[in-house]
Amino acid sequence: MANGDRRVRGLAARAGGWSARHRWAAVGVWVLFVVLAMGLGSASGMVMVKDSDQLKGETHTAAKLAEDAGIDEPAGETVLIQSRDGSVRSTDAEFRTAVDAVVEAVEGTGAVTDVTSPYDTGTISEDGRSALVQFDMRGEADTAGERVEPVLNAVEKVQKDHKSLRIEEIGGASMMKTFDDAFGDDFKKAEYSAVPVALGILLIAFGALVAALLPVVLAMTAIMATMGLMGLASHVVPMGDSASSVMLLVGMAVGVDYCLFYLRREREERAAGRDPQTALRIAAATSGRAIVVSGVTVCVAMAGMLFTGLAEFEAMGLASLMAVAVAMVGSVTVLPALLSLLGERVEKGRLPFLRRRTKGGNGESRFWSAVLKGVLAKPVVSVVVATGALLAVAAPAVGMKTQQLTLDQEFGDSLPIVQTYTRLNEAFPGGSDPAEVVVKADDINAPEVKAALADFRERAVSSGASRGPVEIKLHDEQNLAFVYVPLVGGSDMDKAGASLDKLRDEVRPATLGKVEGVEAPITGQVAGSRDFNDQLAGSVTPVFAFVVVFAFVLMLLSFRSLTVAITSIVLNLLSVGSAYGILVAVFQHGWGASLVGAEGVGAIVSWLPLFLFVILFGLSMDYHVFVVSRIREARLRGRTTKDAIAHGVVTTAGVVTSAAVIMVAVFAIFGTLSMQSMKQMGVGLAAAVLIDATVIRGVLLPAVMALLGERNWYLPKWLHRLPDLTHDEAPEAIEEQEVSGGEPVRV
Numbered sequence: 001m002a003n004g005d006r007r008v009r010g011l012a013a014r015a016g017g018w019s020a021r022h023r024w025a026a027v028g029v030w031v032l033f034v035v036l037a038m039g040l041g042s043a044s045g046m047v048m049v050k051d052s053d054q055l056k057g058e059t060h061t062a063a064k065l066a067e068d069a070g071i072d073e074p075a076g077e078t079v080l081i082q083s084r085d086g087s088v089r090s091t092d093a094e095f096r097t098a099v100d101a102v103v104e105a106v107e108g109t110g111a112v113t114d115v116t117s118p119y120d121t122g123t124i125s126e127d128g129r130s131a132l133v134q135f136d137m138r139g140e141a142d143t144a145g146e147r148v149e150p151v152l153n154a155v156e157k158v159q160k161d162h163k164s165l166r167i168e169e170i171g172g173a174s175m176m177k178t179f180d181d182a183f184g185d186d187f188k189k190a191e192y193s194a195v196p197v198a199l200g201i202l203l204i205a206f207g208a209l210v211a212a213l214l215p216v217v218l219a220m221t222a223i224m225a226t227m228g229l230m231g232l233a234s235h236v237v238p239m240g241d242s243a244s245s246v247m248l249l250v251g252m253a254v255g256v257d258y259c260l261f262y263l264r265r266e267r268e269e270r271a272a273g274r275d276p277q278t279a280l281r282i283a284a285a286t287s288g289r290a291i292v293v294s295g296v297t298v299c300v301a302m303a304g305m306l307f308t309g310l311a312e313f314e315a316m317g318l319a320s321l322m323a324v325a326v327a328m329v330g331s332v333t334v335l336p337a338l339l340s341l342l343g344e345r346v347e348k349g350r351l352p353f354l355r356r357r358t359k360g361g362n363g364e365s366r367f368w369s370a371v372l373k374g375v376l377a378k379p380v381v382s383v384v385v386a387t388g389a390l391l392a393v394a395a396p397a398v399g400m401k402t403q404q405l406t407l408d409q410e411f412g413d414s415l416p417i418v419q420t421y422t423r424l425n426e427a428f429p430g431g432s433d434p435a436e437v438v439v440k441a442d443d444i445n446a447p448e449v450k451a452a453l454a455d456f457r458e459r460a461v462s463s464g465a466s467r468g469p470v471e472i473k474l475h476d477e478q479n480l481a482f483v484y485v486p487l488v489g490g491s492d493m494d495k496a497g498a499s500l501d502k503l504r505d506e507v508r509p510a511t512l513g514k515v516e517g518v519e520a521p522i523t524g525q526v527a528g529s530r531d532f533n534d535q536l537a538g539s540v541t542p543v544f545a546f547v548v549v550f551a552f553v554l555m556l557l558s559f560r561s562l563t564v565a566i567t568s569i570v571l572n573l574l575s576v577g578s579a580y581g582i583l584v585a586v587f588q589h590g591w592g593a594s595l596v597g598a599e600g601v602g603a604i605v606s607w608l609p610l611f612l613f614v615i616l617f618g619l620s621m622d623y624h625v626f627v628v629s630r631i632r633e634a635r636l637r638g639r640t641t642k643d644a645i646a647h648g649v650v651t652t653a654g655v656v657t658s659a660a661v662i663m664v665a666v667f668a669i670f671g672t673l674s675m676q677s678m679k680q681m682g683v684g685l686a687a688a689v690l691i692d693a694t695v696i697r698g699v700l701l702p703a704v705m706a707l708l709g710e711r712n713w714y715l716p717k718w719l720h721r722l723p724d725l726t727h728d729e730a731p732e733a734i735e736e737q738e739v740s741g742g743e744p745v746r747v
Contacts, residue, residue: 016284041228209349219255
């Protein structure tokens with residue numbers, strides 16, 4: 001491995017050196033970049049994903065037909081009127097009086113239109129205990145939640161006058177308002193609490209206020225810049241609602257981690273007796289390079305989301321990619337400048353009661369030194385035990401069931417509106433989330449089209465797909481019709497899916513499908529979930545292949561070792577598999593679900609497995625690159641492979657543990673939210689990072705490398721022609737450069 005050829009210094013080393021020499025310029029350029037990015041992003045505005053672009057398939061076609069016709073469907077609302085004990089029927093005078101009162105009350109608000117009585121539409125349950133008053137909110141559907149409060153108040157007033165009946169409102173607008181009220185602050189608190197949590201952990205890790213503030217400040221400025229860049233990028237790839245939350249989550253995690261890696265190495269070199277300039281150059285050449293390799297690998301993993309064809313995923317992938325790239329650039333440019341400016345003042349604000357738990361002042365963790373001693377003494381046993389444990393944890397993932405979560409699965413019974421949703425579905429299966437058929441014809445009022453619509457309505461019920469009533473709304477000018485079909489199965493997605501299949505495969509071809517020139521795509525919540533899952537399933541293989549292959553190539557080029565590249569992929573897959581297993585065990589099988597408030601979910605939200613794979617595969621590379629870089633550096637300096645493994649793991653264990661604790665804490669915050677999809681994401685990410693930083697990087701990685709010995713650095717001769725991206729610079733080489741002024745020599 002050793003040779004005497006002179007090497008051109010790596011990108012990170014050159015960037016760090018320039019930054020340290022031109023520190024005010026580097027800081028000024030960074031501030032200017034952040035301000036410009038925010039200003040340009042604000043000026044350009046954020047382009048959000050259109051409904052018609054969310055999915056492909058019939059859901060996309062239906063949304064596109066409505067959009068092209070200029071029809072903005074209003075937010076529909078429903079008032080459930082139901083006898084509490086069954087003693088009152090829809091034919092009774094008391095029931096009729098309540099229905100009339102509801103109709104009068106909601107019309108009196110002036111905020112609604114198209115109010116219908118159940119006695120006109122037939123929306124009365126088979127047992128006669130329940131009926132539905134239906135209407136639409138005036139104005140745009142996206143903002144209906146802001147205007148629905150007077151209507152809710154009017155319905156609540158009617159409820160007070162009819163104690164024997166249950167009178168409750170549910171619909172797009174009322175659910176929007178309820179969720180915003182219940183969880184809007186919840187999300188903000190989770191996002192805002194990530195900063196103080198990270199700062200608190202960094203204070204413990206560094207024991208000094210200034211040192212702890214640096215990573216947080218740099219991460220926050222990187223996030224601010226990324227927010228601006230998202231506005232600019234949204235004109236090419238429209239952003240979704242979740243993109244900002246995911247960007248903040250990933251940006252905070254990697255931004256703090258990268259600064260933590262850099263800063264700890266610089267402090268370690270100063271503690272070893274090197275002067276501040278040399279310590280900074282060493283940190284730039286070593287940790288800086290690891291950050292660049294890791295950052296590029298994470299960006300590649302995030303780019304995998306762009307291959308799903310799903311608008312939300314593409315937005316999340318691009319936003320996360322930009323956050324990682326900005327954090328990486330900031331860490332290797334402005335951070336060295338700040339450290340150069342601060343010098344010894346980086347230790348200001350020391351907390352005297354916090355002592356560094358290191359061995360001999362060389363940055364080696366006492367705890368991990370003890371663990372590693374046992375691991376390296378019996379590597380075979382360590383590999384068998386660790387791998388067996390991880391496979392056991394991953395085993396439940398074999399039976400993973402994914403679906404779009406229904407309202408009751410997403411929120412449990414934590415909100416009154418969820419109970420209304422359940423009662424409505426019991427009385428009118430599928431009535432809360434009907435299938436929606438968008439019918440486009442050359443002439444929607446043509447006799448054959450009207451006959452086909454009537455036939456479709458009749459067969460939808462006679463086929464068993466719906467119990468009715470099937471509602472048809474005509475838009476004569478646009479030659480469109482909207483047909484609303486309550487699906488048998490209601491909130492049971494499997495049964496409702498079977499009803500949808502009957503509509504698509506049997507009823508539609510036999511009716512609307514026989515009329516020439518008629519399009520009739522079927523959309524709705526159940527159809528959207530089906531189309532989403534189908535598209536997601538089709539994207540798994542290309543995304544998986546892209547991420548794994550490119551990560552493998554990057555590791556191969558960065559370490560020039562076939563063995564390191566292969567082991568990195570295998571270990572990362574073990575980490576992801578373990579996260580899947582924990583998710584299935586807790587949220588699907590309910591093992592320990594009460595500990596995280598996840599009882600009765602019974603499924604994994606459909607977008608999460610692919611999302612977790614991409615995110616975790618990228619984040620796992622952080623630790624792997626950092627640890628293996630340190631091992632390789634020690635090996636290049638002349639240590640035996642076993643000694644290099646011991647040195648690399650114990651000297652990085654402290655910073656990896658600190659970084660992992662920050663990530664786990666930030667992710668766990670999202671695990672405390674009431675929405676099950678966010679809870680699943682938080683728990684899955686936190687569990688995977690914890691396993692990755694402890695079992696995999698602290699036990700399995702050193703045990704595997706110890707067994708492989710010199711084969712860790714194996715590169716077939718036919719691969720020697722590959723580009724060399726190693727740019728190794730040992731501390732001794734940096735010191736030699738300081739003395740001679742020449743280029744560093746590869747050891």
